[in-house]
Amino acid sequence: MKFALVDDIKTEAVKGAKGICPSCGSEMIARCGNFKINHWAHKGRRKCDPWWENETIWHRSWKNNYPIEWQEISLLDEKTGEKHIADIQANDGLVIEFQHSYINPEERFSREKFYKKMVWVVDGTRLKKDYPRFMKGKSDFITTNKPGIFKVDFPDECFPYAWLESSVPVVFDFGKLFESISGISNPMYCLFPKHENYYALIAEINRKTFIKTTLNGEWLSRTEEFLKQSKKTKLNRTFIQPIENTIRRKPSKYVLERGKWKKRRRF
Numbered sequence: 001m002k003f004a005l006v007d008d009i010k011t012e013a014v015k016g017a018k019g020i021c022p023s024c025g026s027e028m029i030a031r032c033g034n035f036k037i038n039h040w041a042h043k044g045r046r047k048c049d050p051w052w053e054n055e056t057i058w059h060r061s062w063k064n065n066y067p068i069e070w071q072e073i074s075l076l077d078e079k080t081g082e083k084h085i086a087d088i089q090a091n092d093g094l095v096i097e098f099q100h101s102y103i104n105p106e107e108r109f110s111r112e113k114f115y116k117k118m119v120w121v122v123d124g125t126r127l128k129k130d131y132p133r134f135m136k137g138k139s140d141f142i143t144t145n146k147p148g149i150f151k152v153d154f155p156d157e158c159f160p161y162a163w164l165e166s167s168v169p170v171v172f173d174f175g176k177l178f179e180s181i182s183g184i185s186n187p188m189y190c191l192f193p194k195h196e197n198y199y200a201l202i203a204e205i206n207r208k209t210f211i212k213t214t215l216n217g218e219w220l221s222r223t224e225e226f227l228k229q230s231k232k233t234k235l236n237r238t239f240i241q242p243i244e245n246t247i248r249r250k251p252s253k254y255v256l257e258r259g260k261w262k263k264r265r266r267f
């Protein structure tokens with residue numbers, strides 16, 4: 001973790017320091033070495049939150065965009081006694097989880113159920129093939145009458161399978177690939193939760209805008225309003241389709257059946 005309590009103050013790890021876990025109250029040791037990012041670990045290898053993943057520079061640079069008071073917030077479900085540490089919880093209750101590792105769909109779903117008002121930010125560069133696969137799928141994005149909003153018939157061709165059924169918005173961050181090139185705009189792509197329409201909605205989001213709207217509290221209202229509107233009024237396809245969309249494509253491996261993505265059966 002980035003923080004432990006030292007004299008009741010959220011403190012970052014420095015060599016030799018000892019602290020208290022703000023979530024479970026047990027002792028923590030500062031780990032400051034050459035290989036891993038400086039962090040606090042529970043004494044004796046125990047982890048109080050099974051959902052916690054070891055942090056990378058990617059996690060830290062995301063967290064650092066938000067006030068310290070919003071970072072690593074221990075949340076308790078009073079009915080079940082379940083407790084987890086959210087990467088970020090904003091003043092309006094929005095939880096932002098930064099996910100680098102693979103997560104299976106069941107665990108993803110339990111986290112969404114626990115945090116409720118949340119958005120995922122997913123490291124889109126975990127596997128080497130993720131970005132090329134996304135770029136290939138992106139050529140089939142269908143533009144709509146709203147700038148930066150696309151429809152996709154086969155989201156499984158762009159995004160990892162584990163995220164397709166998400167009940168909350170999932171933002172894919174491909175930024176790591178562009179870090180060395182200064183000044184380049186590296187948009188992120190937000191996959192919205194599926195509704196009854198037989199396509200997925202994707203928004204191209206600028207990193208700065210994402211940070212700004214999650215900081216000022218506009219994210220929740222804007223995404224809720226967008227989803228409400230898109231359910232009510234069908235987003236019109238623009239009249240001129242990119243040429244590649246008119247070419248008949250090979251069918252996807254997955255098919256949407258009664259609201260669930262299933263492997264296409266062979267007949």
Ligand SMILES: [Zn+2]
Pocket residue numbers: 021022023024025026042047048049
């Ligand atoms: Zn703990």
